């Protein structure tokens with residue numbers, strides 16, 4: 300059996316919560332677009348065989364330009380995404396079909412995942428078939444009803460904030476996406492689609508620097524992380 304690892308990096312969102320004219324994945328950090336920082340993290344991993352970059356239809360040429368300019372030789376496909384993240388991931392999976400045994404899905408706007416955490420996620424995936432990075436929540440979380448009244452306080456020890464990469468046996472994730480499409484089910488991450496098949500997904504603890512750049516206040520934090528913790532020489 301072969302052991303090929305494909306990566307789907309999704310970057311076809313509009314970044315509406317960032318409220319910038321330019322989509323957030325193209326904002327610069329240390330003179331380089333965020334999406335390039337993210338791609339470089341996976342490009343340098345020996346375990347990765349190929350990367351599918353999923354982007355907006357209007358940004359295909361720009362992204363192909365980045366692939367050439369930054370020598371991202373593992374990016375084998377640059378394709379257009381869909382309306383929702385789930386549609387974009389599904390299109391990426393279809394490109395890898397037949398060439399990958401394992402797959403990692405990653406948000407294009409998470410440029411600071413530590414190499415040791417990606418490798419730990421891969422290790423757990425090989426052992427169990429499905430693993431995702433996450434961190435324990437630091438706040439007390441409440442369930443609040445539409446009238447603004449607290450209904451419950453879940454035990455914090457069981458709550459984790461889920462990140463990417465999310466890593467799976469390829470056939471399992473494809474099956475989960477096909478089933479979700481048949482059922483018209485929309486989830487907010489990849490694990491949800493696998494969970495609903497009744498297949499266990501393992502959580503691997505990462506760190507709080509693996510942020511998804513989402514809203515304007517994330518940018519100064521991202522600048523600080525890249526300057527102090529996850530520069531190009533750090534992993």
Ligand SMILES: Nc1ccn([C@@H]2O[C@H](COP(=O)(O)OP(=O)(O)OP(=O)(O)O)[C@@H](O)[C@H]2O)c(=O)n1
Pocket residue numbers: 309310311312313314315316317324353380381382383384385387388406407408409511512513
């Ligand atoms: N149709 C979509 C929507 C999202 N994404 C990608 O999924 C990742 C996580 O999504 P999120 O942070 O929610 O990005 P946006 O959808 O761009 O943000 P917003 O919801 O603020 O518009 C991002 O890398 C984003 O580009 C995608 O590929 N295709």
Ligand SMILES: C[C@](O)(CO)[C@H](O)COP(=O)(O)O
Pocket residue numbers: 384406460461462463487488489511
């Ligand atoms: C997949 C994800 O990164 C997990 O935290 C996240 O769900 C994706 O985007 P969202 O639109 O911010 O939920």
